[in-house]
Amino acid sequence: MLTYEAPLDDIHFLLHDLFEVSDVFAQLSEQDALTPDLMDSVLSEMAKFAGGVLLPANSPGDKEGCSYDPKTKSVTTPAAYKAPFKQFVEAGWTSLAAPVEHGGQGLPKLLGVVFDEMCAATNTSLSMYFGLTHGAIVALEKHASAELKDRYLEPLIAGKWTGTMCLTEPHCGTDLGLIKTRAEPASEGHYRLNGAKIWISGGEQDLSENIIHLVLAKLPDAPAGTKGISLFLVPKFLPDGKRNGIFCTGLEHKMGIKGSATCFMSLEDAEGYLIGEPHSGLKYMFSMMNSARLMVGVQGLGLGETAYQTALSFAKERAQGRSLSGAKEPDKPADNILVHPDVRRMLLSQKASLEGGRALAYWVGLNLDISERHPDEAERQRAHDLVELLTPVVKAFLTDQGYYVCDQAVQTLGGSGFTEDWGIEQLLRDCRISRIYEGTNGIQALDFVGRKLPMAGGRAVRTLLAEVAAFVEQCRDETSRSVLQQAVSELTETLTWLTRSAMQDPEIAGAAATPLLRMFGLALTGYLLARSADVAAVKLEQGDSRKAFLESKVLIRDFYFLEFMPQVTALKQSIVAGKDHLMQLPAEDF
């Protein structure tokens, strides 16, 4: 009963009208061939595949879930996944944005982000088998030897094989310095790995021919803590076809993403190959993580979109009560519930969060392409700064907002939202993990405040705020101008306060992290919605035929500025209160 049609109008508007990506891509090497028409035909193929192939398997996958057979240590994924998984691979979707030299199609990363959104919207659990493969590809591409690349990249990119990220252990998730998995050098120049891993998505499954695990482990001479972590490639099947000593020992029973196998893994003298230099695993892991973090942020967006569309289709059918301004459909027993301001607030909150979140995600996706392929080094650096700075914001803010959207969608349906019939409750359950995995949103906030804001003396955030301030100067709408101006001032004041205070006391930065990331998320979404409204207003003046759509962009901006932007001030107040109110209560008195 889920409703989903890829929001191609909005995607088109963002790509062509707001970000003018064809002009940008034309400046990047090798992208000359990607005409707007070709892009649009790729987008509509994606939409057809997501809605037609992935969506029908979504609810059956949740109901059946994954099962584990301890005798064979094998995992059975939902029956409904088998055909769509095959079609996913055969249609070549796994190679979309992968490098041409290893069999990829070399399309822009931004299109990968758009596709990720559609996949998450229609089948998050199934898509995860491919999504984590993508992280493994990125890590191999950047850090592995030519030999490992030659052997593993092509089948991973082709989707014949899938990849995993084996980081977490029973006693450590966030604090990877504590890992206990050991890697001993073996005679053949390989390593033998022993240890236990948990929460390994796709650690075992019956979908792909081989599974390539990227495993964090410690060498015998490893320094203590995070500086002693190395990264290994551990295939399920060795090059000679033999079964390697890495086994699933059980499955997690989870609140959601039940079609995604979350495995306990045991490494038992598993053969592994060192990736890059010894003791540099944490750095390499961030290559995987950054890719995975963007993808998870986009999961929040995609799940929210389907929840919203389903809530909207319910609302458009449901008649209940009368308009407070007098019956709107007097010949019927009740008015449609869209007459009620409160129902409209719920739906508009969803729509505004999604359109703003989509703009933010695509903006970062576009800059990922610029950072990798722009001919001008300064421009690459600027884009790289932006991607680094905003990756934790996309991950945390978009999953928080996506969960909020799913929650408001459930509420829009009332009791029906709580039943399995409408399927939104599954989206809420599936979305809950997005705020936790690939680094909890609290960890994203610490990354943002502790690593990203101070990068190169604060260069990235200064450039970003200058960009917003420059837009404020030329913003066509007076109210938005003054609200955005205030947001920029409050962000600047908060950063100044924080820089001064955190120098004396790093716990103050820790206390500020979560509300500060949220301030940025809210303000940047406001900025992008205001830019969207300005572009829409210009197009309307030019007599653009998408009249209703473009007018809605102006209204959504107004709604967001009235309903969401006041939170920016409230968050600033909490931040400048410092840390005492958080730290004073003795642990034993909680």
Added chain:
Amino acid sequence: MLTYEAPLDDIHFLLHDLFEVSDVFAQLSEQDALTPDLMDSVLSEMAKFAGGVLLPANSPGDKEGCSYDPKTKSVTTPAAYKAPFKQFVEAGWTSLAAPVEHGGQGLPKLLGVVFDEMCAATNTSLSMYFGLTHGAIVALEKHASAELKDRYLEPLIAGKWTGTMCLTEPHCGTDLGLIKTRAEPASEGHYRLNGAKIWISGGEQDLSENIIHLVLAKLPDAPAGTKGISLFLVPKFLPDGKRNGIFCTGLEHKMGIKGSATCFMSLEDAEGYLIGEPHSGLKYMFSMMNSARLMVGVQGLGLGETAYQTALSFAKERAQGRSLSGAKEPDKPADNILVHPDVRRMLLSQKASLEGGRALAYWVGLNLDISERHPDEAERQRAHDLVELLTPVVKAFLTDQGYYVCDQAVQTLGGSGFTEDWGIEQLLRDCRISRIYEGTNGIQALDFVGRKLPMAGGRAVRTLLAEVAAFVEQCRDETSRSVLQQAVSELTETLTWLTRSAMQDPEIAGAAATPLLRMFGLALTGYLLARSADVAAVKLEQGDSRKAFLESKVLIRDFYFLEFMPQVTALKQSIVAGKDHLMQLPAEDF
């Protein structure tokens, strides 16, 4: 793996120190016998029963759920419920606050609220079979004929029989004027009912000997809409032991409260007895609903408490990372996660929301007793006003906050929170419905703004705000004084603005409803936490031995005022923006 101990310290503090209930009860008739010692011994019996009997059946009930047999139209509840249900009845808990003349123990309603909290904390689904019975008892007590009371009240109060509320139909939940169930007068002075009901909690089960359904239906001569609804008593088994024509036709499959049977019901020439006057059913229904709404608000509180305690016990065990101010446990591989400001914010947000919410719920519970039994009519009226005004606030605000607490508890555990092992994910699922049933929180807000605020020309809210303002004058803490003062001003300004604006345009009241209810919830919680802190400060000066506990009351107040109270201003800004930003987008352009 859920952790729960009844928060007797806090309950004791609220009853004896903050509200001084023994003095209040002494003024009420018939309550002289309830000494503080007796009260405390009842409380510790409750705690023992909830933790020892209800809690162990909680997770098994979720896992097994309810099943339906279409052949016999019967429902099987979880096996784990059978013994606790029996013990619940045998120990006399169902009759705690019920009237003495029908076999009840006549204890204060406030103690019923405390017990409801413990039941919700330890087993929401099982407790619902009794909770809805309570609503039926209240409706019968107030509106039924002596004959019906004599026949039905005693077994319901004794827990031998249970009750239901049959309101919702497939096409109408919120808008009961649309109901289609018909009641035809039959020769014996009875009625024959035909129709279909949905979402009937406990509509069928294998726990009690008989089920007494209170059913909304329309008589043949009924006026259209809500003025044509009558209330009927329809027993599953008739007085002569024959099976009546009211059957379960299926069960809802739900996100949570899986141990509570949510039934589709069919009335097939069912024999029913009119309660009170014809066409007055809606009024009577509100007697049931008010009781049920308080109970649902308290469900949010109880579920949140268990989620918090479980998150806290996880946090106290979990070591991960190092304090930002330098290692706190340098001899161990990592510090306990309570060193992290962000983890503390999550836990303190939970604790403050719960302690504030508990104060609010008990305040309303105490006033329920005063409204019914105080010798002074003016005092009864004042208390009645307060209960009427704040019932929708308790229902909506406490369930929103309770859900938020469960959500933050899941987040505190990270990945473990998402697994079934720790059980918090069940609490989050169970809690989701509390924001929907017994009138969605949006409906509570409309009730608050449309019915409760205007009561007797705004008398109730004026008295309430005067009480808060009077406390501000004498509040011992300067910061709290100024923040509360500002909150009172902002509430007053918002109400003045709303009264003026809504007279011209009722949709503006509809637009203001949800944020205004939340403003009140936040401000009143702040008021009660500030009062608690003042009382604690006085006790500390007097050398009270509960030093750590009383000091925590001061810190929790400070935390709440810094982290939550700034939202009051942000909400006011959204409200005075009016309705245009909600109403302008045409329905077809969403």
